[in-house]
Amino acid sequence: MKIDQLIGSAGTIAITSHIRPDGDAIGSSLGMYLYLKKNYPEARVDVFLEKVLPELTFLSGSDKVITDFTSDVKEYDLCIVLDCSKDRTGDAEKIFDAAKKTINIDHHVSNEGTGDHLYIVPSASSACELVYDTLDPEKLDVEIAKALYTGMVTDTGVFKYNNTSPKTMKVAAELISYGFDFGSLIDQVFYEKTYLQNQILGRALLESILLMDGRCIVSVVSKQTMDFYGAQSNDLDGIVNQLLLTKGVDCAIFMYELAPLEYKVSLRSNGAVNVSEIAQMFGGGGHVRASGCTVSGTYHDVINNISKYIHKQLG
Numbered sequence: 001m002k003i004d005q006l007i008g009s010a011g012t013i014a015i016t017s018h019i020r021p022d023g024d025a026i027g028s029s030l031g032m033y034l035y036l037k038k039n040y041p042e043a044r045v046d047v048f049l050e051k052v053l054p055e056l057t058f059l060s061g062s063d064k065v066i067t068d069f070t071s072d073v074k075e076y077d078l079c080i081v082l083d084c085s086k087d088r089t090g091d092a093e094k095i096f097d098a099a100k101k102t103i104n105i106d107h108h109v110s111n112e113g114t115g116d117h118l119y120i121v122p123s124a125s126s127a128c129e130l131v132y133d134t135l136d137p138e139k140l141d142v143e144i145a146k147a148l149y150t151g152m153v154t155d156t157g158v159f160k161y162n163n164t165s166p167k168t169m170k171v172a173a174e175l176i177s178y179g180f181d182f183g184s185l186i187d188q189v190f191y192e193k194t195y196l197q198n199q200i201l202g203r204a205l206l207e208s209i210l211l212m213d214g215r216c217i218v219s220v221v222s223k224q225t226m227d228f229y230g231a232q233s234n235d236l237d238g239i240v241n242q243l244l245l246t247k248g249v250d251c252a253i254f255m256y257e258l259a260p261l262e263y264k265v266s267l268r269s270n271g272a273v274n275v276s277e278i279a280q281m282f283g284g285g286g287h288v289r290a291s292g293c294t295v296s297g298t299y300h301d302v303i304n305n306i307s308k309y310i311h312k313q314l315g
Helices: 003-007 023-039 090-098 127-134 142-156 166-176 182-191 195-206 223-229 239-244 275-281 299-314
Strands: 012-016 044-048 078-082 101-106 117-120 209-211 216-221 251-259 262-269 290-296
Touching: 003 023, 003 101, 012 023, 012 090, 023 044, 023 078, 023 127, 023 142, 078 090, 101 127, 117 127, 127 142, 127 166, 142 166, 142 182, 195 216, 195 223, 195 239, 216 239, 216 299, 223 251, 239 251, 239 262, 251 299, 262 275, 262 299, 275 290, 275 299, 290 299
Parallel strands: 012 044, 012 078, 078 101, 101 117, 216 251
Antiparallel strands: 209 216, 251 262, 262 290
C-alpha cells in the first residue's frame, strides 16, 4: 500500500486512532498528518485523538489535534484509522462510517479489518513502522521522522520487545538519518519522570503482591490514591513495565480505578503468557506481550478473574 496512490482527489482527510492513545497511536497519527500537510497543502487534513500525552507534546502537529469531535459529523473524502480497528476509535467511529473512502493501517492481531483499503500486518512492531512503509521516503522531513520514530520506540520498549525485527531496526535507522537527537527523544519519552510520577511508581511497587510462586506480580492504584497524589492516568505510564522487571516474574498485572467498580488493566509478559488472548476475553486487545482491557468488579474479583487465565497458561 502506498498512500500517495490512494489520496486521489481527496480534498478533505480525517486521521484518527484508538481511545486513550499511546505513543504509537499518537506518533502514527501525527506522522501521517504531517506528511499529508506537507505534500498535499491544498487538502484539508484533520487529526482526531482524545488527547496527546504530555510527554509527547514536543511532537510537531500535536497542537493541531482535535480532541472535541462529538458534534455534527462532517463527511470526509477519506478517513484513515491507525493502530486499531474502527470499533476502538470511540466517538471517531462515526467519522469513519461517514467517509467516502476509508483506510485502516494496523499491527494488532485482533484486527479483522474494516475499510476499503487495509494494511494489517500483525508481525510488524508498530503502526508507525507500517505507516513508514506506505510513505515516500523522499517526501519525509525530520518532524515526520521524529513522530514515526517515537511510536516505534514506545511500542517496542526501545527495541527490546520481541516484536522488534531486523526490518524494524532498518526502518528506525532510516528515520534517524533525517537528523534528530534520538537519545534525547528516548530520555524524554521513557525515562524522565516528574516527582509525582516517581512517588506513585514507588507506591505501586511497595504495595505490589506476588502470585503463582512469584511468576505473576500484581499492583493496584485506587482512585483514592490517585486523588491523594493529584495523579492523572498518564502519570501511571511505565509502572506495569517496571513491575515486569521483577526477577522471576513472567507476567505483570497493573490496574488503576477509573470509577467505582471499574478498572483499567494493563498486562505485560516476557513471552511465557499470551496476554493478548487474555485481554480479548475481557473486551480488550493488544499484543502477545503487551495488552490491556477495562474490567468491572471489585479489584479482588478482577484480579482473580484475570489471574486464573494466566495460571492456565503458566501451567
